[in-house]
Amino acid sequence: MRALIQRVAQASVTVDGQTLGEIGEGLLVLICAMQGDSETDADKLAAKIAKLRIFKDQDGRMNRSVQDVGGSALVVSQFTLAADTSRGNRPGFSTAAAPEDGNRFYEYFANQLKTQGIPVEKGQFGADMKVQLLNDGPVTIWMDTSS
Template sequence: MRILVQRVSEASVQVDGQMIGQIGAGLLLLVCAMQGDDEAAADKMATRVARLRIFKDDDGRMNRALTDTGGAALVVSQFTLAADTRSGNRPGFSSAAAPDDGKRLYERFAESLRNQGIHTETGQFGADMKVRLLNDGPVTIWLDSADRA
């Protein structure tokens, strides 16, 4: 599972001009399930995100996690994180999970965040979405479940 984590002051997502998800301070999470991912990977990544210490403490150091701050999460599916750009000018996406698996794991990831007490809003899987954010920092971090044993 690949996740692009962005610390935000606010973020929202629209589909067909309708606001479907909106948060204040917290994390915008662009999520892509990859071939071979399973529910355990989704749960593990949700825990990593919830515990990722990228919020400032009283001394101004990035030492607090989303679970410490009471911040929210906006989870948006983005299969293009699977892009393979090693050849040619057109990215390939064959390493992304099949749509049914991708949707199931995307939903599992969001539910796992909720189960950890994090207010979680979502986009709409497979939809053409318009995402707005006010990046805080900016802080942007790339997570890939394949990078950890």
């Protein structure tokens, strides 16, 4: 699985003008299931993200996790994280999981974050979503379970 994590002061996702998910302080997690992914990949990624120490402590150092600060997560599916730009100018997405698997792993991952004690809001798999965020820092981190 691939994830792009952004520390945010706030974030929201809308579809057709309707807000589906909205958080204050926390993490915006853009997530993509890749071919060959398993529940184990989602388990490891959710546990790692829940404990990722990217929030400031009392000394201003990144030393606290989203759990530590009582933050939330907005989880948004984004198959374009599978983009292969090695050939030409049009990205290919053939390494992304099939839509059925992608949706299943998306839902599973979001539930695994919940089991870590993090309130989770979500987008809508496969929808044309509008994501708004106020990146805090900015802090943006790329994670991939295959590396």
